Structures are given as C-alpha cells and as structure tokens.
Amino acid sequence: MLKVMVASSKGGCGKSTIATTLAAYYALKGKATVLADADRQGSSSRWCARRAELDTAVLPVDATRKGWQQRIPSDADRVVIDTPAGVRASDIAASIDELSAIVVPVLPSTIDLDATTAFLEELAELPRIKRGKLPVGLVANRTKPWTNASQHAIDQIRELPFPLVATLRDTQAYVLMAGLGKSIFDYHSEIVRSHQADWDKLVRWLNKAA
Numbered sequence: 181m182l183k184v185m186v187a188s189s190k191g192g193c194g195k196s197t198i199a200t201t202l203a204a205y206y207a208l209k210g211k212a213t214v215l216a217d218a219d220r221q222g223s224s225s226r227w228c229a230r231r232a233e234l235d236t237a238v239l240p241v242d243a244t245r246k247g248w249q250q251r252i253p254s255d256a257d258r259v260v261i262d263t264p265a266g267v268r269a270s271d272i273a274a275s276i277d278e279l280s281a282i283v284v285p286v287l288p289s290t291i292d293l294d295a296t297t298a299f300l301e302e303l304a305e306l307p308r309i310k311r312g313k314l315p316v317g318l319v320a321n322r323t324k325p326w327t328n329a330s331q332h333a334i335d336q337i338r339e340l341p342f343p344l345v346a347t348l349r350d351t352q353a354y355v356l357m358a359g360l361g362k363s364i365f366d367y368h369s370e371i372v373r374s375h376q377a378d379w380d381k382l383v384r385w386l387n388k389a390a
C-alpha cells in the first residue's frame with residue numbers, strides 16, 4: 181500500500197488539486213484508491229462525492245476523525261492524504277511511520293517560498309526524514325514557464341533541501357475538472373495530454389517510494 185501525504189503549511193498552494201489529481205490517476209490505472217481528507221473544509225471529500233458515480237470512483241475517508249486509519253480498507257492499493265493549511269511538521273510526526281512519501285506543493289513566488297522554507301526545515305528535522313527513510317518531494321505548482329518570475333522561482337526551489345519532483349503549469353483545466361469530481365487524467369484533448377505529461381516525473385518518483 182502506497183501512502184502519500186500532500187502537505188504544506190501554506191493554504192492555496194494546490195494540496196487538494198494535487199491530492200485529487202493523483203487519486204484520479206491511480207483510480208484510472210485500476211488501483212483501489214482512498215483519498216483521506218484531513219482538512220475540515222472538505223474539498224477532497226466533496227470531490228470524491230462528485231466522482232462516486234464513475235467506475236473509477238475514489239473512496240473518501242474523513243481523516244479529521246480519530247481512528248481514521250482503521251477505516252482504510254486493508255486491500256487499498258493507494259492512499260492519498262490531503263491536509264489543511266497551517267499543518268506543522270510536529271502534526272505529521274504522529275503518523276509518519278505509516279507514510280511512503282510526502283509531497284509538498286510550492287507556488288513559484290518568493291513570498292510563497294519564504295513561507296514554505298520554515299516548514300521544510302521542520303520536516304527535515306523529523307528523524308525518519310533525516311535518516312533518509314521517508315522521501316519528501318517538492319512540486320512547483322501553477323508555474324507560468326514563459327515568465328521570468330516563474331523561472332527564477334523554480335531555480336530557487338531547486339536550492340531547497342528536497343528534490344523538485346514535478347513542475348505543474350497553471351491551467352484552468354485543473355479548476356474545471358476538479359469541480360466535476362474529475363481530473364486532467366479523465367480527459368484527453370491534446371492540450372490536456374501535455375499537462376498530463378507534467379506528472380510523469382512525480383509518478384515515477386512515487387513508484388520508487390512504494
């Protein structure tokens with residue numbers, strides 16, 4: 181069972197977008213997929229509810245409730261955990277032994293990078309991460325590759341203490357598909373396919389963590 185947590189101290193950096201897209205990706209690959217929502221705002225849970233009619237539904241688990249880990253079916257192949265803003269590395273420490281990988285979305289702006297740095301430093305101090313037993317990967321999200329600001333921020337992200345495992349572009353496709361309980365992997369226009377390719381590196385990196 182691959183358990184991936186999507187976490188950042190920052191709100192609005194794309195945690196729920198990445199968690200739902202990854203869950204859809206695995207479900208479409210035929211994996212029994214659970215999306216555990218630890219955010220009281222419930223974006224991921226609502227997305228699962230919208231997707232419930234599809235053959236590739238994702239099972240929602242309310243991870244704001246105590247004992248939620250016990251409600252994950254033992255035959256689940258993939259568990260994606262979406263977390264709220266304001267999470268601290270110390271909150272993650274409680275369930276850290278269960279995780280296969282942590283994905284941290286980062287927006288490509290200096291202000292966002294500064295806000296994320298302290299969180300990354302805290303993560304780096306957690307013993308399992310420090311020993312190199314739990315991989316942490318950064319995802320640059322909402323990038324605009326044609327802008328200097330975005331390029332500059334990506335260069336800054338590469339200097340952070342964890343590897344950059346994907347660079348996702350800013351596109352309304354994520355917004356539109358999420359609202360339908362879907363993802364860019366449920367749709368196959370040429371443009372959307374080019375955005376799907378942005379995920380290849382992340383998926384390969386997660387496979388290695390499995």
Ligand SMILES: Nc1ncnc2c1ncn2[C@@H]1O[C@H](COP(=O)(O)OP(=O)(O)O)[C@@H](O)[C@H]1O
Nearest residue numbers: 191192193194195196197322349350351354355
């Ligand atoms: N790559 C992207 N391109 C365009 N919009 C995005 C992208 N990623 C996230 N968004 C949008 O940004 C907003 C915040 O994303 P969300 O996933 O809800 O962040 P979080 O869960 O970290 O608060 C949402 O409106 C979402 O649709």
Ligand SMILES: [Mg+2]
Nearest residue numbers: 195196219223
């Ligand atoms: Mg969210």
